[in-house]
Amino acid sequence: MLTGRIVLDARLAEAEPGPRYRGLDLLTGQVLERVTRRGKFLVVPLLRNGERLNDLIIHLGMTGVLSLVPPPRPQHLRVLLGLDGGLGLHFTDARRFGRFLLTPAGDHSSLPTLQAMGPEPLGEGFTAEAFATALARSVTAVKTYLLSQRPVAGVGNIYADEALWRAGVNPATPARDVPAAQIGPLRDAIRAVLAESIAREGTTFSDYRTVTGATGSFQDSLAVYGRAEQPCGRCGHPIRRTVLGGRGTHHCPHCQPSL
DNA sequence: CGCATTTCCTGGTAGC
């Protein structure tokens, strides 16, 4: 739907200081060459007179939504694009954690997480060997390190907790101390959790919707996230909630013992 | 540079 469209105009819904929505003035007249993805970032290479000068980078954050041919005046509208063929593209984002900005083509140095992002979790590059090498580089708690996107792309708070539970790894374990015998299982668990969530169209707690407006159903498969004090599905011990790296963290003290 | 902590932001909710 977006590939090959020309941007006729691009504007902010209202004045927005700060770095969230930058470079829109460069967007007019450019062609959306295609839509790609790295981790949780959308990367849209742009063409001006056939030349690639910029990338459009979009991150939905927690509450960002892209809609084509959207309703007249949605709430929390941030960015509006007019496209050829009478199409419009709206970016709405209640909590403004998202990003919608232009960078020089291929130069993502203004986005350090994207720049230093690890391999795609479901791609061929995410091998147990590569994962072991990455984990060996850090003493940070393995969960926090997963959230950094450096050892592997795309793992957020819910999926980190779920994958660590499946692999029996305590989230506070320093990354480099994760036992070798558990690295392969953790890698497999990350892939399985993400693949299952994709198959179930994501995790819906309140406002998340798929592109068609439907809710996901992976929340029905969560083993630990949001289940503090409830019995572990594997051993029956109560799930414990802690805070790690400033993020709510859930694990089973029996199945995921600290070293 | 690596790592820990703080900040951004607002809808939802708990408590009074």
Place this chain on the structure above:
DNA sequence: TGCTACCAGGAAATGC
């Protein structure tokens, strides 16, 4: 009912 306080988290910024 209406108010205040607090919580949620992805990535960047800040502080060491």
